[in-house]
Amino acid sequence: MxxxxxxxxxxxxxxxxxxxxxxxxxxxxxxxxxxxxxxxxLPAGMADADRLTGLLQRYDPAAKARGLAINASGQQMRLLGVNAPVIDLATGEAATAxxxxxxxxxxxxxxxxxxxxxxxxxxxxxxxxxxxxxxxxxxxxxxxxxxxxxxxxxxxxxxxxxxxxxxxxxxxxxxxxxxQGNPPPAAATLPLADAVRAIAQSHDVAHLAMIANRGGRMMARVYEAGELRAYTFTAQGVTPLPRNWxxxxxxxxxxxxxxxxxxxxxxxxxxxxxxxxxxxxxxxxxxxxxxxxxxxxxxxxxxxx
Incomplete structure (x- = not known):
């Protein structure tokens, strides 16, 4: 040719x-x-396990949300799978802007x-x-x-x-x-509030990007030293997933x-x-x-x- x-x-x-x-x-x-x-x-002190679970209880009292996503730049949180307003993490109220x-x-x-x-x-x-x-x-x-x-x-x-x-x-x-290698066996799907408490025990939720059900397993993605790491919840606790390169x-x-x-x-x-x-x-x-x-x-x- x-x-x-x-x-x-x-x-x-x-x-x-x-x-x-x-x-x-x-x-x-x-x-x-x-x-x-x-x-x-997020700014220091804006988010911890108690505050996030309190907001979940307030805006999703029936615990039907499939997950949450945090936008650090806008300091907002969205609940996935439910008809809930975008939450302003600075005030805890529904975002007005x-x-x-x-x-x-x-x-x-x-x-x-x-x-x-x-x-x-x-x-x-x-x-x-x-x-x-x-x-x-x-x-x-x-x-x-x-x-x-x-x-x-x-x-x-x-x-x-x-x-x-x-x-x-x-x-x-x-x-x-x-x-990826074989991921660790997933535990039974956790309630979202329990997943927030579990991830907060070992990670700073100020750098939490999302928690959601993906492929039948509850996953969390957290920024650590510049890398967005993925974790799942197993019987042993919060376990890192193999990197998806x-x-x-x-x-x-x-x-x-x-x-x-x-x-x-x-x-x-x-x-x-x-x-x-x-x-x-x-x-x-x-x-x-x-x-x-x-x-x-x-x-x-x-x-x-």
Whole structure:
């Protein structure tokens, strides 16, 4: 397969998937900062086991909530699976104002994962991204020049491992490939209030991100030293789950500051590559049109009347 054909495939796959890729990359850029923001946790003294269980009793007296999610940046808590208001953790009352940062992150996550309900398009675009990168590799080492094309090729090659890691780990998540060992046996599902008390015995709930039933087991996710660790509740107590490396790498939750910053870089480079690729294609098209028009005029002028 020659380079001309590889380049044509590389270019046209990029153009066909340009719009969904822009949406995925842009929302990925927004989500890259989420670990950095949420890792800071709640202010000291704002949350402990007694306060959280008291709020559960107040806003979910029937104990029907499937879980809770804490937004540290907005200092708010949501109860999952029940019709309860968003709770302002600073006052303990129903939140009267929206959290702009949390709302943007929630919108970005839904769009990034579902693209307005078109999950198949997310998967197809992610596969297309891997194919585009693979075609770029097959075209061989670039000639680095101080030009738009040179910068396009140089940026792609120098960041290639990071660029490939993002869509590949995303596909692992879609396919349910966690690379985890066997998780510890789960205990019977705990009432949510009991789970809060259990996690508070060994962890600072100011850094608690969520407690929820996932796959038939009660799980908790807590930020620890920059990493979002997952725990389950067993007969022995709160037990760490094996690390889900594809998710940690993709979301940047293995080290909030370092991984989050790297994901920002990856998103910026991907957006730059897509933009410069479209610009290069547009230049070629615009360059050909005047030449074609000039040839048409020359033929017309040479035709005898």
């Amino acid at each position: 020659n380079n001309a054909l590889l380049l044509k495939l590389h270019r046209w796959i990029s153009l066909v998937f340009a719009i969904p890729l822009i949406a995925i990359i842009f929302t990925g850029l927004i989500l890259s900062v989420e670990p950095i923001i949420q890792n800071r946790g 929206s959290d702009p940062v949390g709302d943007v992150l929630l919108w970005a996550r839904r769009t990034h994962e579902h693209l307005l309900g078109h999950d198949w398009l997310v998967i197809a675009s992610t596969i297309a991204m891997v194919v585009i990168m693979g075609l770029g590799v097959l075209m061989g080492w670039p000639r680095l020049r101080n030009s738009l094309s040179g910068w396009h090729k140089g940026a792609a090659w120098f960041t290639l491992p990071l660029l490939l890691l993002s869509p590949i780990t995303g596909l692992f998540m879609v396919l349910g490939l966690t690379l 594809p998710r940690l790498l993709h979301e940047g939750n293995w080290s909030a500051l370092i991984a989050g910053s790297l994901n920002v870089v990856v998103s910026v480079v991907l957006f730059g590559l897509l933009a410069t690729g479209v610009m290069l294609w547009s230049r070629r098209k615009l360059r050909r049109r005047p030449q074609s028009a000039a040839k048409t005029r020359d033929r017309t002028a040479a035709t005898p009347a």
